[in-house]
Amino acid sequence: MFASDMNSVREASRVTTAGMMLFPIQFTWPYGGRSVFISGSFNRWAELVPMSQVEGAPNVFQAVCAVSHGCHEHRISAVTLNQAMPRISEEDVQACRHRISVFLAAHTAYELLPESGKVVALDVNLPVKQAFHILSEQGIALAPLWDNCKGKFVGVLSASDFILILRELGNHGSNLTEEELETHTISAWKEGKAYMNRQVDGHGRPIPKHLIYAGPCDNLKDVALKILQSGVAIVPVIHSSSEDGSFPQLLHLASLSGILKCLCRYFKHCSGSLPVLQLPIYAIPLGTWVPRIGESSSRPFAMLRPTASLSSALNMLVQARVSSIPIVDDNDSLLDIYSRSDITALAKGRAYTHNLNEMTIYQALQLGQDSNTPYEMRSQRCQMCLRTDTLLKVMEQLANPGVRRLVIVEAGSNRVEGVVSLTDVFRFLLG
Secondary structure (H helix, E strand, O other): OOOOOOOOEEEEEEEEEOOOOOEEEEEEEOOOOOEEEEEEHHHOOOOOEEOEEEOOEEEEEEEEEEEOOEEEEEEEEEEOOOOOOOOOOHHHHHHHHHHHHHHHHOOEHHHHOOOOOOOOOEEOOOEHHHHHHHHHHHOOOEEEEEEOOOOEEEEEEEHHHHHHHHHHHHOOOOOOOHHHHHOOEHHHHHHHHHHHOOOEOOOOOEOOOOOOOEOOOOEHHHHHHHHHHHOOOEEEEEEOOOOOOOOOEEEEEEEHHHHHHHHHHHHHHHHHHOHHHHOEHHHOOOOEEOOOOOOOOOOOOOOEOOOOEHHHHHHHHHHOOOOEEEEEOOOOEEEEEEEHHHHHHHHHHHHHHOOOOOOEHHHHHHHOOOOOOOHHHHHHHOOEEOOOOEHHHHHHHHOOOOOOEEEEEOOOOOEEEEEEEHHHHHHHHOO
16 A cells, blocks of 8 residues: 655545446546556455556546456555555565575476477577578577587577677777688687786686586476576576586577566466565665666666767767667657667678767667667667566566567656576575
């Protein structure tokens, strides 16, 4: 229940329906507010349903609820700028985390394996250019690396590697050539990356990095913690029947998205016993938010216009250490999003040979779209949510394949307010 103060506004009334079925009833709140919620006897007062702002009418909020036959009471609660947020005790937060930890510890990575599917691995001696095209053709942003001499998987090649490669080669000239990429094998790039990051021993030799992976019997909590602590997007699930680990088999690529899907499937029907899951995300708080006037932010929030250069976007992805950048118009309303994985689209037509300072983000995003698709329709690929969406609703959206973050937008205007990622959700759930 909301904490009330002088700036809160509430409405309580009755609705009456007839018949032996559920009726869609539209409720309207014309008095404004930051967030507006409705609850009633029609849902046993068990859930605060967020009301959506009507486009073009910033003070009007509406919601449609399924109401059964009979006389019902309902209450509309408006959260104003100075009203206290929904509150929940620290005990409830810890109880939620404990239940989720127990569930994850009781289930294994084996349960993430699909009934059918494929995994792609790359040989470390493959030229970078060829690897670039393979990932683009397969529609994937990363792949494990196989070293045939060592007889094992030794690492992962990701979209971040391609971003660093293009930035590094771009420092040596205005245009990139296929020959430059052809001379770099994946193995040579990984060694060069170690030198760039000064990951060398006392003799100047690169220090080998150990592959972070999971076994099929590892529990999901340990897998999630490996992903969080190492800062990677996936961990390969590898099985070997030999004690020495020889002849390893690549079974799956485990991600936070797959683990979250397991969580949502289990807790969706018992979320009432976990009040934290019914909280709006702004009340937790969750994610990275655009600072409001007079506020300071510990983490920078990056946004760009579609006319900005692709090189500026790549630099921002690296320097701000983010995985995506919202692309906005002059009113900061969301148009599209540029993610690290979009770098593979440059393989089409060998666009990576162009001057990245002269290519705009708009042009780069066009490479990944059908030529007949209008630019204004690309926002459909942007996964969005509202600040009033519950944690459970956000979790269910993030559990969809390929979704790694949601852009938090203002209802009606689509003005960007923040971003919430899979990593944000798991850091909160696991404490």
